[in-house]
Amino acid sequence: MTLAAQPQTVLTDEITTGADYEIVRRVIETISENYRDQPSLEALAASVGMTPTALQKLFTRWAGLSPKGFLQAVTLDHARRLLASDLPLLDTAYELGLSGPGRLHDLFVTHEALSPGEFKAKGEGLTLRYGFHVCPFGLALVMVTDRGLAGLAFCDPGGERDALADMQGRWPRATYLEDLAATAPYAARVFDPANWRADRPLKVVLIGTDFQVSVWNALLKIPMGKALAYSDLAREIGRPDAPRAVGAAVGANPISFVVPCHRAVGKTGALTGYHWGLTRKKAILGWEAGQLHPS
DNA sequence: ATGACATTCTTGT
């Protein structure tokens, strides 16, 4: 797959975006494995067979920030700074949402939980429409009900089957329909910051146990560019002794990215596990840093 | 730095 035989000109936007992610993903992987050595742009470019300038351009277009800047964003130091910014943030940016049943964060999300009956039936009688869409982090599997967004998962090209199976395992009795027309608007809304507007709230449906839903609620309160330790989350929901259970609940979050599970980090600021791959967690964090400080 | 273990919730049998 190395020869330059592909006719670049006929590739659609979507396909190039997917291919771009693959390159960027490998670069990010390299950066996060060797960030101590501060790999140079030249070395990074060589590792993916590109010229330094081409990689610089591609990476910056993707992340809104240079490989160098990304390297810094992924560093332990940076994650620690996110943590250092104290807890008060939890209630501040967020008073406005009190009027309605909903919660707000950067994406202007309103949510409702599924009724206990509906949940216990493991999705029985629920119709989930799904579709795969290209996004900045590879392929996104979007699942919606008539009440709003219910699931968001990631995969690499070729992994569609596994991703779908993973989601279907969560609600085995639900009916699944492929319906790109239904899911496309959600994909566009979620991954384009220009669409994060209060007058177009994103409706999501949280399907989980009480404990899980309370953890996901706490996650929704973390603003973009901030992070919280699992133990802080545990305190936030009033179970200071259950950081481990919180970790499990965070990992079970069916709507990744929208429910910002990537903003939960270890007590020390270390980036810990991620259901859809640690590399992707770093990619998302770096991408958010780029949205925050456009260069 | 490494490893054992404490602790809470979920899930499969």
Added chain:
DNA sequence: ACAAGAATGTCAT
């Protein structure tokens, strides 16, 4: 009902 596991945290080497 029970046992095992999980995207953790802490304390002892």
